[in-house]
Amino acid sequence: MRSFVFLFILLFIVQFSSAQQSFTLSGSIKDKRGEALPGTGIFVSGYKIATVADNNGAYLLLLKPGNYDILFQLIGYKAVSKNVIISDKPIKLDVFLEESITQLSEVTIKPDPNRAYYIGMFRDFFIGTTENAADCKIMNPNVLLIDYDKELNRLSVKTNEFLIIENQALGYNIKYLIKQFEWDSKTRVIYYEGFPYYEDLKGSERKQKIWAKKRLTAYLGSPQHFFKSLYQNKPTEEGFIVNKIITKVNPDRPSDSLINANLKRLTKTQMSLTGKIVIGGSKDDSLNYWMKKKNLNKGISILNRAPILQDTLVKTFNANIKAINFIDKLYVIYTKDTESPLFTNRLGQSISRPLDMPNYQISTIDLQVAPVYFYENGGVYNPRSMLYSGYWAWEKIADSVPMDYIPTTRR
Structure with a gap:
């Protein structure tokens, strides 16, 4: 499924559980003069949940406990988004929309040959x-x-x-x-x-049967599936193995300051009469030597194949939210499906794997903002908290399912 960077992406932050009681989110939508705005669309971001304001500008949504982004949109007005946390009681939220100075239908796209x-x-x-x-x-x-x-x-x-x-x-x-x-x-x-x-x-x-099968395939192995399995304390049962990539300093690469100082010194001193750089010289005193040192990786990545235990990775934040926090990089293997040939043949996207490992789907997670908070449905609180590489960075919107998607059967 998605990718996002991709900080990929996913993005939309909600907790969903069919066993929990639902509460109402209601209110009215008006313009700056206090006039009701009937027909305003109210959308729950990342879901299949939406409604429309009635003739009095009133709306009502029934939501389970969680963290939601609600979008209010009406043509001719600036769209407004509100973050709402549903916990244990109904919430009333009134919204005021501002007229758009430039009507959307009048937006002119500048000619661009590219x-x-x-x-x-x-x-x-x-x-x-x-x-x-x-x-x-x-x-x-x-x-x-x-x-x-x-x-x-x-x-x-x-x-x-x-x-x-x-x-x-x-x-x-x-x-x-x-x-x-x-x-x-x-x-x-x-x-x-x-x-x-x-x-x-x-x-x-x-x-419909074809779509149902493809939706399940898109969901299984995705970040949404992964975080949902973490929340339920059964990633191994769901097919995930979590290892770590540990990066150590490359002992063969000098510091940037030393490399740059020598490159600067040699560039100044080793100039021929024609103004061209002379690459020759002794082994430790040539541009060629220091250029090779500059091109070395700063770190050496080592895969630790010992599975990370659930209780060391996942912590409970509160009744509805869990969190992960880690150093280095997570190496996530989904063992119940293999990589698509379309991905395998793309240069520079596949993640290196041990020679004895089958062609499983492999993704990595770089932590950008710690910790990563997530919900029971697999939604992640902060879309900028992680950077994905590998399979999750390849699959994007075309392979996404709504946050209220519930897998009914397994392949």
Whole structure:
């Protein structure tokens, strides 16, 4: 499933449990003059839960305890998002929307001969390059506000209204209000955040069965599945093995300051009359020697294949939230499925593995913000808390399922 960077992505922060009591989130939606705004859409980010304000601008949602991002949107007004924590009682939330100075229908996209190319880049990095991505179609690319910084080699995209993605592979219509998308070609990091809403596509009984099977495949082995298994204290049963990649300082590589000082000294002294750098010299006193030292990795990565025990990794924060905190890097192996050939054949994305390890799906997690808080449904509190590499960085929106997805059968 997703990837995100990708700080990948996932992004949407909710706790869901069918066994828990539900509570109401209600209120009214008005403009700055206090006039009711009937017809305003209210969307629970990452879910298939939504409603519409009635003629009095009132709304009501029934939600289980958890942390939710709620999006309020009406054409002609600026979209507003509110973070809501449902715990043990109903919550009343009134919202005021501000008129948009520029009507969405009047937004003009500046002519750009490279726009089609940038949209293609965005599609690959946001929707993905998997088999499921091939069956996805962007229905309204005109809403994409694209900026490419040539000096920084950075692609940025946002939208002022829902980007609509028809996913014929999984049977979803995904409406995604993109708050921020960035692709940095220097660091090769993808980051995106926003407000997705899922709708089921209509299809024949045969089509529904195909979608159900593909949804299960997309869910199994995903970050959502992984964190849900951690919460339930059964990652091994669900097919996950968690190891660590330990990085040690490379003893063969001198410090940056020493390398740079010698490169500077030798560049100044070893110049020929034609102005060209002379690479020769003694072994320890040549540009060639110090350039090789500069190109050495600063650290040596060592895979510790001893499984990390659940009770040493996961801690209970409160009744609805758990957390993980770690040093080095987590090496997550999903043993119940193998890598897609489309991924295996992509240069620079696969994670190194021991020669005796089968072609399992492997991802790594770099901790960016500690600790990582997560909920029973596999939702992660802070989308910037982790950086994914490997299989999870490859699978993106095309392989995502809603946060209220419940797997009913196993393959």
